[in-house]
Amino acid sequence: MIILKDVLFIYPLLANCVSEQHQQNLIYEDSQYVEVLDVGCGNSALLEQMYDRDRFKKLIGIDFCKVVIEQMTERNAKVRPELKFREMDCLQLDFAERSFDLVIDKATLDTLLCGENPYLSVARYLKEV
Numbered sequence: 001m002i003i004l005k006d007v008l009f010i011y012p013l014l015a016n017c018v019s020e021q022h023q024q025n026l027i028y029e030d031s032q033y034v035e036v037l038d039v040g041c042g043n044s045a046l047l048e049q050m051y052d053r054d055r056f057k058k059l060i061g062i063d064f065c066k067v068v069i070e071q072m073t074e075r076n077a078k079v080r081p082e083l084k085f086r087e088m089d090c091l092q093l094d095f096a097e098r099s100f101d102l103v104i105d106k107a108t109l110d111t112l113l114c115g116e117n118p119y120l121s122v123a124r125y126l127k128e129v
Contacts, residue, residue: 034058037100039090039129040108043068051080060100062088091121093128103129 034056038047041061050056063069064087072085088094090108112121 034101035099036060036102036104037062037095037129038104038106040064040105040111041068041072041085042107043072044106046104046106047083048076048080051083057082060084060086062086062090062093064089091124091128105129 035058036047036050036056038044038059038061041047041063042065044061047059047061051059059082061069061072061083062085063072066087069085069087076083076085086094090112109122109125112118112125115121
């Protein structure tokens with residue numbers, strides 16, 4: 001059994017944002033089958049660390065930057081073959097509805113709030129994820 005605590009272990013500051021009661025609502029019987037999407041993954045090691053803890057295997061990181069996606073794909077191809085990265089705009093996701101059990105956003109929302117038409121962009125983003 002796994003809960004979001006495995007993510008919180010990697011990023012302990014997040015633990016302060018998720019109450020014990022809410023953590024109990026995030027229990028998964030077998031994390032090997034939990035599909036995780038990291039929106040705006042950049043070159044963060046979060047997905048790599050989740051993979052390496054041997055908890056999550058169905059992990060996809062997306063970012064609009066082609067260079068970053070190429071770098072992350074190359075960096076992980078041999079050591080983490082199931083870890084996937086795709087170039088994608090978070091405002092136009094190319095996934096079927098309800099494709100993921102867990103969506104992680106570390107900074108994308110903040111980035112959208114600093115751009116043009118921030119409230120419209122955030123509304124579109126939240127509708128997508």
